[in-house]
Ligand SMILES: NC(=O)c1ccc[n+]([C@@H]2O[C@H](COP(=O)([O-])OP(=O)(O)OC[C@H]3O[C@@H](n4cnc5c(N)ncnc54)[C@H](O)[C@@H]3O)[C@@H](O)[C@H]2O)c1
Protein backbone atom coordinates (compact mmCIF):
# COMPACT_ATOMS: atom_id res chain seq x y z
CA UNK A 1 0.00 0.00 0.00
CA UNK A 2 1.36 3.42 -0.78
CA UNK A 3 0.04 6.85 0.09
CA UNK A 4 -0.39 9.28 -2.80
CA UNK A 5 -2.97 11.62 -1.32
CA UNK A 6 -3.57 12.61 2.31
CA UNK A 7 -6.69 14.48 3.40
CA UNK A 8 -6.29 16.54 6.57
CA UNK A 9 -9.49 17.48 8.43
CA UNK A 10 -8.81 20.31 10.90
CA UNK A 11 -6.05 22.75 9.88
CA UNK A 12 -4.82 24.02 13.25
CA UNK A 13 -1.46 23.30 14.90
CA UNK A 14 -1.47 19.56 14.22
CA UNK A 15 -3.21 19.53 10.83
CA UNK A 16 -1.11 22.46 9.58
CA UNK A 17 2.11 20.84 10.80
CA UNK A 18 1.28 17.60 9.01
CA UNK A 19 0.59 19.50 5.78
CA UNK A 20 3.86 21.46 6.03
CA UNK A 21 5.84 18.36 7.03
CA UNK A 22 4.51 16.42 4.02
CA UNK A 23 5.48 19.30 1.74
CA UNK A 24 9.00 19.43 3.23
CA UNK A 25 9.75 15.74 3.73
CA UNK A 26 7.44 13.75 1.43
CA UNK A 27 6.86 16.00 -1.60
CA UNK A 28 5.54 13.05 -3.67
CA UNK A 29 2.39 13.01 -1.54
CA UNK A 30 -0.49 15.37 -2.41
CA UNK A 31 -2.41 17.00 0.45
CA UNK A 32 -5.95 18.30 0.64
CA UNK A 33 -7.49 20.02 3.63
CA UNK A 34 -10.70 21.15 5.24
CA UNK A 35 -11.54 23.05 8.42
CA UNK A 36 -15.00 23.82 9.76
CA UNK A 37 -13.98 27.44 10.40
CA UNK A 38 -13.91 29.62 7.23
CA UNK A 39 -11.29 31.94 8.77
CA UNK A 40 -9.02 28.94 9.34
CA UNK A 41 -9.55 27.81 5.74
CA UNK A 42 -8.56 31.28 4.51
CA UNK A 43 -5.38 31.34 6.63
CA UNK A 44 -4.56 27.76 5.61
CA UNK A 45 -4.83 28.77 1.94
CA UNK A 46 -2.63 31.82 2.55
CA UNK A 47 0.05 29.74 4.31
CA UNK A 48 -0.23 26.84 1.84
CA UNK A 49 -0.75 24.34 4.67
CA UNK A 50 -2.17 21.84 2.15
CA UNK A 51 -1.99 21.78 -1.64
CA UNK A 52 -5.74 22.37 -1.80
CA UNK A 53 -8.12 23.71 0.83
CA UNK A 54 -11.73 22.60 0.20
CA UNK A 55 -15.09 24.02 1.21
CA UNK A 56 -16.32 20.68 2.56
CA UNK A 57 -14.84 17.63 4.25
CA UNK A 58 -16.43 15.46 1.58
CA UNK A 59 -14.52 17.27 -1.19
CA UNK A 60 -11.27 17.04 0.75
CA UNK A 61 -11.38 13.24 1.22
CA UNK A 62 -12.26 12.40 -2.39
CA UNK A 63 -9.55 10.04 -3.80
CA UNK A 64 -7.59 10.12 -0.52
CA UNK A 65 -5.54 7.06 0.51
CA UNK A 66 -5.19 8.40 4.04
CA UNK A 67 -7.52 10.70 5.99
CA UNK A 68 -6.21 12.24 9.23
CA UNK A 69 -8.68 13.87 11.60
CA UNK A 70 -6.91 16.72 13.39
CA UNK A 71 -9.83 18.14 15.39
CA UNK A 72 -10.38 18.27 19.19
CA UNK A 73 -11.19 14.80 20.57
CA UNK A 74 -14.76 15.92 21.33
CA UNK A 75 -15.29 16.73 17.63
CA UNK A 76 -13.91 13.45 16.21
CA UNK A 77 -17.25 11.70 15.92
CA UNK A 78 -18.90 14.57 14.07
CA UNK A 79 -15.89 15.04 11.75
CA UNK A 80 -15.89 11.31 10.95
CA UNK A 81 -19.65 11.28 10.33
CA UNK A 82 -19.23 14.04 7.75
CA UNK A 83 -17.02 11.87 5.54
CA UNK A 84 -18.79 8.54 6.08
CA UNK A 85 -20.73 8.56 2.80
CA UNK A 86 -17.86 9.63 0.55
CA UNK A 87 -14.84 7.88 2.06
CA UNK A 88 -12.97 5.82 -0.56
CA UNK A 89 -13.33 2.17 0.57
CA UNK A 90 -9.55 1.48 0.63
CA UNK A 91 -8.67 4.68 2.51
CA UNK A 92 -7.03 4.46 5.93
CA UNK A 93 -8.69 6.74 8.48
CA UNK A 94 -6.52 7.98 11.33
CA UNK A 95 -6.39 10.89 13.77
CA UNK A 96 -4.00 12.74 16.08
CA UNK A 97 -6.18 12.94 19.20
CA UNK A 98 -4.48 13.16 22.59
CA UNK A 99 -6.67 10.42 24.08
CA UNK A 100 -7.32 7.18 22.28
CA UNK A 101 -10.04 4.98 23.79
CA UNK A 102 -12.98 7.32 23.21
CA UNK A 103 -11.67 8.34 19.79
CA UNK A 104 -11.37 4.69 18.71
CA UNK A 105 -14.97 4.11 19.79
CA UNK A 106 -16.24 7.27 18.09
CA UNK A 107 -14.48 6.55 14.79
CA UNK A 108 -15.60 2.92 14.73
CA UNK A 109 -19.21 3.99 15.39
CA UNK A 110 -19.22 6.75 12.77
CA UNK A 111 -17.37 4.75 10.09
CA UNK A 112 -18.57 1.13 10.19
CA UNK A 113 -16.48 -1.08 7.89
CA UNK A 114 -13.75 1.53 7.34
CA UNK A 115 -10.04 0.87 7.95
CA UNK A 116 -9.51 2.87 11.16
CA UNK A 117 -6.05 3.10 12.78
CA UNK A 118 -6.03 5.76 15.52
CA UNK A 119 -2.74 7.51 16.30
CA UNK A 120 -1.25 10.13 18.58
CA UNK A 121 1.89 12.07 17.67
CA UNK A 122 3.28 13.05 21.08
CA UNK A 123 4.40 16.43 19.82
CA UNK A 124 2.91 19.85 20.25
CA UNK A 125 3.20 23.30 21.74
CA UNK A 126 0.91 25.61 23.70
CA UNK A 127 0.03 27.35 20.43
CA UNK A 128 -3.00 26.50 18.33
CA UNK A 129 -4.63 27.53 15.07
CA UNK A 130 -3.55 27.68 11.42
CA UNK A 131 -0.64 30.03 12.10
CA UNK A 132 0.93 27.73 14.68
CA UNK A 133 1.97 24.77 12.52
CA UNK A 134 5.58 24.08 11.48
CA UNK A 135 7.21 21.36 9.39
CA UNK A 136 9.65 20.00 12.00
CA UNK A 137 7.11 19.40 14.78
CA UNK A 138 7.31 15.61 14.53
CA UNK A 139 11.05 15.17 14.09
CA UNK A 140 12.42 12.75 16.70
CA UNK A 141 9.04 12.60 18.44
CA UNK A 142 7.05 9.48 19.21
CA UNK A 143 3.93 8.73 17.25
CA UNK A 144 1.86 6.12 19.09
CA UNK A 145 -0.41 3.97 16.91
CA UNK A 146 -3.30 2.20 18.64
CA UNK A 147 -4.69 -0.23 16.04
CA UNK A 148 -7.81 -2.16 17.06
CA UNK A 149 -7.50 -5.93 17.56
CA UNK A 150 -7.33 -7.68 14.18
CA UNK A 151 -6.38 -4.50 12.29
CA UNK A 152 -4.98 -4.94 8.78
CA UNK A 153 -1.20 -5.19 9.33
CA UNK A 154 -0.39 -3.69 5.92
CA UNK A 155 -2.49 -0.63 6.79
CA UNK A 156 -0.73 -0.26 10.16
CA UNK A 157 2.67 -0.44 8.44
CA UNK A 158 1.57 2.05 5.76
CA UNK A 159 0.53 4.53 8.45
CA UNK A 160 3.74 3.90 10.43
CA UNK A 161 5.80 4.54 7.28
CA UNK A 162 3.91 7.79 6.65
CA UNK A 163 4.80 9.06 10.14
CA UNK A 164 8.42 7.92 9.79
CA UNK A 165 8.65 10.07 6.66
CA UNK A 166 7.61 13.06 8.78
CA UNK A 167 10.48 12.26 11.17
CA UNK A 168 8.56 10.48 13.93
CA UNK A 169 9.46 7.32 15.85
CA UNK A 170 6.72 4.70 16.03
CA UNK A 171 5.29 2.87 19.02
CA UNK A 172 2.30 0.52 18.93
CA UNK A 173 0.11 0.49 22.03
CA UNK A 174 -3.20 -0.69 23.33
CA UNK A 175 -5.54 2.37 23.58
CA UNK A 176 -6.31 1.79 27.25
CA UNK A 177 -2.61 1.65 28.13
CA UNK A 178 -2.00 4.75 26.00
CA UNK A 179 -4.62 6.68 27.95
CA UNK A 180 -3.12 5.69 31.33
CA UNK A 181 0.45 6.56 30.31
CA UNK A 182 -0.53 9.87 28.72
CA UNK A 183 -2.73 10.75 31.69
CA UNK A 184 0.39 10.87 33.87
CA UNK A 185 2.93 12.20 31.34
CA UNK A 186 0.80 14.82 29.60
CA UNK A 187 -2.73 15.29 30.87
CA UNK A 188 -2.09 15.67 34.62
CA UNK A 189 0.93 17.97 34.04
CA UNK A 190 -1.41 20.23 32.10
CA UNK A 191 -4.00 20.06 34.88
CA UNK A 192 -1.33 20.98 37.42
CA UNK A 193 -0.19 23.93 35.30
CA UNK A 194 -3.77 25.16 34.86
CA UNK A 195 -4.29 24.82 38.62
CA UNK A 196 -1.13 26.57 39.83
CA UNK A 197 -1.57 29.49 37.43
CA UNK A 198 -5.26 29.71 38.37
CA UNK A 199 -4.47 29.61 42.10
CA UNK A 200 -1.79 32.29 41.75
CA UNK A 201 -4.18 34.44 39.78
CA UNK A 202 -6.91 33.97 42.41
CA UNK A 203 -4.36 35.12 45.01
CA UNK A 204 -3.50 38.22 43.00
CA UNK A 205 -5.08 40.39 45.66
CA UNK A 206 -2.54 39.08 48.16
CA UNK A 207 0.39 39.04 45.74
CA UNK A 208 -0.48 42.43 44.21
CA UNK A 209 0.78 41.97 40.66
CA UNK A 210 3.71 39.79 41.68
CA UNK A 211 2.46 36.85 39.62
CA UNK A 212 3.46 38.72 36.49
CA UNK A 213 6.39 40.58 38.01
CA UNK A 214 8.27 37.50 39.22
CA UNK A 215 7.22 35.08 36.53
CA UNK A 216 10.70 34.79 35.02
CA UNK A 217 11.42 31.64 37.03
CA UNK A 218 9.81 28.22 37.31
CA UNK A 219 6.35 29.74 37.37
CA UNK A 220 6.86 31.04 33.84
CA UNK A 221 7.25 27.45 32.58
CA UNK A 222 3.88 26.65 34.11
CA UNK A 223 2.30 29.68 32.43
CA UNK A 224 3.49 28.39 29.03
CA UNK A 225 1.67 25.11 29.53
CA UNK A 226 -1.35 26.85 31.06
CA UNK A 227 -1.66 28.90 27.85
CA UNK A 228 -2.60 25.73 25.92
CA UNK A 229 -5.83 25.64 23.94
CA UNK A 230 -8.91 25.57 26.25
CA UNK A 231 -11.16 23.63 23.85
CA UNK A 232 -8.56 20.95 23.17
CA UNK A 233 -7.83 20.42 26.86
CA UNK A 234 -11.46 20.55 28.01
CA UNK A 235 -12.08 17.70 25.56
CA UNK A 236 -9.02 15.71 26.70
CA UNK A 237 -10.17 15.73 30.34
CA UNK A 238 -13.77 14.88 29.45
CA UNK A 239 -12.68 12.02 27.15
CA UNK A 240 -9.91 10.52 29.26
CA UNK A 241 -11.87 10.82 32.49
CA UNK A 242 -11.26 7.35 33.97
CA UNK A 243 -7.47 7.29 33.47
CA UNK A 244 -7.04 10.91 34.56
CA UNK A 245 -9.05 10.38 37.75
CA UNK A 246 -7.11 7.19 38.53
CA UNK A 247 -3.72 8.87 38.07
CA UNK A 248 -4.90 11.99 39.89
CA UNK A 249 -5.71 9.80 42.91
CA UNK A 250 -2.17 8.45 42.87
CA UNK A 251 -0.71 11.94 42.42
CA UNK A 252 -2.74 13.28 45.33
CA UNK A 253 -1.41 10.52 47.61
CA UNK A 254 2.18 11.37 46.65
CA UNK A 255 1.50 15.06 47.22
CA UNK A 256 0.10 14.28 50.66
CA UNK A 257 3.26 12.30 51.49
CA UNK A 258 5.38 15.33 50.54
CA UNK A 259 3.14 17.57 52.63
CA UNK A 260 3.78 15.25 55.58
CA UNK A 261 7.55 15.25 54.92
CA UNK A 262 7.63 19.06 54.93
CA UNK A 263 5.55 19.31 58.08
CA UNK A 264 7.69 16.77 59.96
CA UNK A 265 11.00 18.17 58.69
CA UNK A 266 11.84 14.93 56.84
CA UNK A 267 14.55 16.36 54.57
CA UNK A 268 15.76 12.91 53.46
CA UNK A 269 12.45 12.12 51.77
CA UNK A 270 12.48 15.46 49.95
CA UNK A 271 16.13 15.14 48.91
CA UNK A 272 15.71 11.57 47.69
CA UNK A 273 12.72 12.49 45.50
CA UNK A 274 14.34 15.63 44.08
CA UNK A 275 17.50 13.66 43.20
CA UNK A 276 15.45 11.01 41.41
CA UNK A 277 13.49 13.58 39.41
CA UNK A 278 16.64 15.51 38.48
CA UNK A 279 18.10 12.30 37.03
CA UNK A 280 14.93 11.79 34.98
CA UNK A 281 15.19 15.26 33.47
CA UNK A 282 18.87 14.70 32.60
CA UNK A 283 17.97 11.35 31.01
CA UNK A 284 15.35 13.01 28.80
CA UNK A 285 17.83 15.64 27.61
CA UNK A 286 20.48 12.98 26.88
CA UNK A 287 17.99 11.00 24.80
CA UNK A 288 17.58 14.12 22.66
CA UNK A 289 13.85 14.27 23.39
CA UNK A 290 13.83 17.91 24.38
CA UNK A 291 12.51 20.81 22.35
CA UNK A 292 12.40 20.09 18.60
CA UNK A 293 12.20 23.77 17.77
CA UNK A 294 13.77 25.92 20.46
CA UNK A 295 12.69 29.13 18.81
CA UNK A 296 9.05 28.11 18.45
CA UNK A 297 6.55 28.03 21.27
CA UNK A 298 9.12 27.20 23.90
CA UNK A 299 11.55 28.92 26.15
CA UNK A 300 9.87 32.32 26.03
N1 LIG B 1 -1.73 20.94 20.59
C1 LIG B 1 -0.97 19.92 20.90
O1 LIG B 1 0.05 20.07 21.57
C2 LIG B 1 -1.37 18.54 20.45
C3 LIG B 1 -0.40 17.54 20.38
C4 LIG B 1 -0.77 16.26 19.95
C5 LIG B 1 -2.10 15.99 19.61
N2 LIG B 1 -3.03 16.99 19.70
C6 LIG B 1 -4.42 16.68 19.30
O2 LIG B 1 -4.58 17.17 18.00
C7 LIG B 1 -5.92 17.57 17.77
C8 LIG B 1 -5.92 18.98 17.20
O3 LIG B 1 -5.27 19.84 18.10
P1 LIG B 1 -4.61 21.21 17.60
O4 LIG B 1 -3.64 21.59 18.65
O5 LIG B 1 -4.20 21.11 16.19
O6 LIG B 1 -5.90 22.16 17.72
P2 LIG B 1 -6.22 23.51 16.91
O7 LIG B 1 -7.24 24.21 17.72
O8 LIG B 1 -4.98 24.21 16.54
O9 LIG B 1 -6.92 22.96 15.58
C9 LIG B 1 -8.12 22.23 15.56
C10 LIG B 1 -8.92 22.66 14.33
O10 LIG B 1 -10.03 21.77 14.17
C11 LIG B 1 -11.09 22.53 13.60
N3 LIG B 1 -12.34 21.77 13.76
C12 LIG B 1 -13.06 21.58 14.90
N4 LIG B 1 -14.11 20.78 14.65
C13 LIG B 1 -14.06 20.46 13.33
C14 LIG B 1 -14.86 19.66 12.47
N5 LIG B 1 -15.93 19.00 12.92
N6 LIG B 1 -14.50 19.54 11.16
C15 LIG B 1 -13.43 20.22 10.69
N7 LIG B 1 -12.64 20.99 11.46
C16 LIG B 1 -12.94 21.11 12.76
C17 LIG B 1 -11.03 23.86 14.31
O11 LIG B 1 -11.69 24.87 13.59
C18 LIG B 1 -9.52 24.08 14.43
O12 LIG B 1 -9.04 24.87 13.37
C19 LIG B 1 -6.63 17.41 19.11
O13 LIG B 1 -7.37 16.21 19.11
C20 LIG B 1 -5.52 17.34 20.12
O14 LIG B 1 -5.87 16.57 21.24
C21 LIG B 1 -2.69 18.26 20.08
Ligand SMILES: O=C(O)C(=O)C[C@]1(C(=O)O)C=C[C@@H](O)C=C1
Nearest residue numbers: 098121122123124125126185186
Ligand atom coordinates in the same frame (compact mmCIF):
# COMPACT_ATOMS: atom_id res chain seq x y z
O1 LIG C 1 4.90 20.74 24.60
C1 LIG C 1 3.75 21.06 24.78
O2 LIG C 1 3.39 22.22 24.89
C2 LIG C 1 2.71 20.03 24.86
O3 LIG C 1 1.85 20.22 25.63
C3 LIG C 1 2.74 18.86 23.97
C4 LIG C 1 1.94 17.67 24.40
C5 LIG C 1 2.52 17.11 25.70
O4 LIG C 1 1.86 17.12 26.73
O5 LIG C 1 3.66 16.64 25.64
C6 LIG C 1 0.51 18.03 24.58
C7 LIG C 1 -0.50 17.25 24.19
C8 LIG C 1 -0.28 16.16 23.31
O6 LIG C 1 -1.28 15.32 23.03
C9 LIG C 1 1.05 15.84 22.99
C10 LIG C 1 2.06 16.65 23.36
